[in-house]
Amino acid sequence: MTSPSNGHAVDSQEKAQALATRRRIEYHEADVVIIGAGILGCALAVALGRQGRSVILLEASMKEPDRIVGELLQPGGVQALEKLGLLDCLEGIDAISVQGYYISYFKDPVNLDYPRETPSSPEPRGRAFHHGRFVMKLRQAALACPNVTVVETKATGLVTSTHTQQVLGVECVTDDMKDCYFGQLTVVANGYDTKFRDGHHPHKPKRRSKFWGLEMIDAPLPSPCYGHVLLSDIPPVLMYQIGTHETRILIDIPDNLPAASVKNGGVKGYMRNSVLPSLPKNCQGPFLDALERGQLRSMPNSFLPASTNKTAGLMILGDALNMRHPLTGGGMTVALNDVCLIRELLSPEAVPTFEDTELVLKQLARFHWLRKKSSTVINILAQALYMLFAADDVNLRALQRGCFRYFQIGPVDQPVLMLAGLLKQPLVLVTHFFTVAFLAIWVLFRETPVNHLVMFPFRSIMVFWTACIVIVPYILAELWS
Numbered sequence: 129m130t131s132p133s134n135g136h137a138v139d140s141q142e143k144a145q146a147l148a149t150r151r152r153i154e155y156h157e158a159d160v161v162i163i164g165a166g167i168l169g170c171a172l173a174v175a176l177g178r179q180g181r182s183v184i185l186l187e188a189s190m191k192e193p194d195r196i197v198g199e200l201l202q203p204g205g206v207q208a209l210e211k212l213g214l215l216d217c218l219e220g221i222d223a224i225s226v227q228g229y230y231i232s233y234f235k236d237p238v239n240l241d242y243p244r245e246t247p248s249s250p251e252p253r254g255r256a257f258h259h260g261r262f263v264m265k266l267r268q269a270a271l272a273c274p275n276v277t278v279v280e281t282k283a284t285g286l287v288t289s290t291h292t293q294q295v296l297g298v299e300c301v302t303d304d305m306k307d308c309y310f311g312q313l314t315v316v317a318n319g320y321d322t323k324f325r326d327g328h329h330p331h332k333p334k335r336r337s338k339f340w341g342l343e344m345i346d347a348p349l350p351s352p353c354y355g356h357v358l359l360s361d362i363p364p365v366l367m368y369q370i371g372t373h374e375t376r377i378l379i380d381i382p383d384n385l386p387a388a389s390v391k392n393g394g395v396k397g398y399m400r401n402s403v404l405p406s407l408p409k410n411c412q413g414p415f416l417d418a419l420e421r422g423q424l425r426s427m428p429n430s431f432l433p434a435s436t437n438k439t440a441g442l443m444i445l446g447d448a449l450n451m452r453h454p455l456t457g458g459g460m461t462v463a464l465n466d467v468c469l470i471r472e473l474l475s476p477e478a479v480p481t482f483e484d485t486e487l488v489l490k491q492l493a494r495f496h497w498l499r500k501k502s503s504t505v506i507n508i509l510a511q512a513l514y515m516l517f518a519a520d521d522v523n524l525r526a527l528q529r530g531c532f533r534y535f536q537i538g539p540v541d542q543p544v545l546m547l548a549g550l551l552k553q554p555l556v557l558v559t560h561f562f563t564v565a566f567l568a569i570w571v572l573f574r575e576t577p578v579n580h581l582v583m584f585p586f587r588s589i590m591v592f593w594t595a596c597i598v599i600v601p602y603i604l605a606e607l608w609s
């Protein structure tokens with residue numbers, strides 16, 4: 129800062145920054161307008177702001193969110209957070225370090241530790257926390273960014289040019305007053321039930337089940353510091369500690385599950401009659417207490433394939449773009465990896481100004497294919513495992529048994545690294561999946577009494593066929609959308 133020329137440069141930079149701030153606040157104009165200060169919106173605002181872009185971040189409610197989603201961040205997500213320089217958002221939120229999975233099958237348990245990627249790399253760790261606390265930390269990071277202005281307002285529509293269809297900004301309602309924000313690039317990041325996908329995204333979310341959530345207090349888990357997956361003859365139940373005293377339990381209930389029908393006492397009846405006896409003894413008390421307190425909440429479990437963005441001036445990201453079953457807790461990891469990639473593809477070096485909508489579109493087309501490197505495995509694994517874990521016919525049950533057996537005896541380092549969001553090779557996933565299918569057939573063979581062996585060839589073909597039906601549609605969804 130000693131040479132005068134340097135001083136001028138700093139001066140003019142400060143002036144430009146002050147001007148950009150004024151444009152955001154007085155004229156509601158920025159390089160980027162982001163709808164939704166959730167996981168993706170905040171991380172993206174910080175990433176772009178730090179690159180010198182002028183960013184407006186719109187959020188319907190700045191109060192701490194209280195939701196049952198996004199509470200376990202896989203090691204792959206922790207890594208992405210570190211790349212973005214946001215690792216400190218995991219500090220001071222009473223987060224629990226997670227070292228792997230505990231999977232039980234009719235109370236027969238197996239522990240799967242996140243393995244090191246190479247012998248010399250550190251042991252991967254995930255984090256479990258209260259979603260709202262983590263989001264508030266991310267929002268603080270955005271608020272601390274001089275190039276980002278956060279506005280509490282509800283987005284109600286996109287402003288589009290009537291003749292070019294280009295998106296120019298966002299219509300909002302702030303304290304019952306209509307308002308508009310304009311950006312060269314508008315980002316839709318307001319989550320799973322966004323209205324702004326219509327006309328810009330060819331797919332609709334598909335839902336087969338909901339997760340119902342309760343918070344248990346001081347529940348002693350069989351394996352502290354592990355994400356618990358409980359399998360039996362009911363759909364999967366997840367448990368993980370999210371604070372010193374709190375443990376989340378998520379119960380998957382497929383649409384039209386007979387055991388949860390009104391006749392059988394509805395969801396509460398299902399919890400008492402089917403879920404309670406399937407839980408570890410020590411957790412049953414805290415579970416009943418939580419049920420009595422009556423804070424049952426639910427969220428739809430959706431599947432939504434991603435698609436290339438083709439609208440000038442627009443970018444759809446996060447759950448608004450792409451969703452998979454939350455069984456494996458991969459959503460935030462996908463979102464944060466996407467921010468890392470976007471930050472590269474839309475850097476000032478690659479795209480000097482977002483006014484160049486054609487160049488932005490070109491980079492977004494590249495984004496669509498490049499992001500698959502980190503999202504494909506997470507997406508397919510989540511959907512395929514869910515089908516197995518929620519098995520509702522004999523063939524799926526055979527695959528479920530084979531899968532659990534594989535967890536017990538198989539070479540599971542790669543599968544666990546895939547769950548962690550650290551191994552990103554779809555072919556490796558497919559290989560393991562079909563190994564599970566063959567193991568399932570072997571287990572079936574061992575279980576078949578001699579006098580039933582004539583049927584075995586038929587049964588084994590059905591199991592193999594079912595395995596194909598489980599995984600192939602999701603592979604195609606990744607290849608063709």
Ligand SMILES: Cc1cc2nc3c(=O)[nH]c(=O)nc-3n(C[C@H](O)[C@H](O)[C@H](O)COP(=O)(O)OP(=O)(O)OC[C@H]3O[C@@H](n4cnc5c(N)ncnc54)[C@H](O)[C@@H]3O)c2cc1C
Pocket residue numbers: 163164165166167168169186187188189196197198199200201202281282283284317318319320339427428429430445446447448454456457458459460461463
């Ligand atoms: C039951 C369940 C459990 C899950 N568990 C996990 C897990 O353990 N680990 C994991 O990684 N992922 C999990 N996920 C997925 C994860 O929650 C999402 O992938 C992640 O939250 C997506 O982030 P996002 O920023 O796209 O959306 P969100 O986090 O939903 O953020 C959207 C933001 O937009 C705001 N908003 C909405 N509408 C408007 C509007 N009109 N105007 C202005 N602002 C608006 C909202 O207030 C919110 O702040 C789970 C999902 C479900 C359904």
Ligand SMILES: *[C@@H]1O[C@H](CO)[C@@H](O)[C@H](O)[C@H]1NC(C)=O
Pocket residue numbers: 141144145148177178179180181273274275
């Ligand atoms: C803000 O943007 C300016 C360019 O306008 C850039 O030089 C500066 O590094 C950015 N500041 C921060 C803290 O990210």
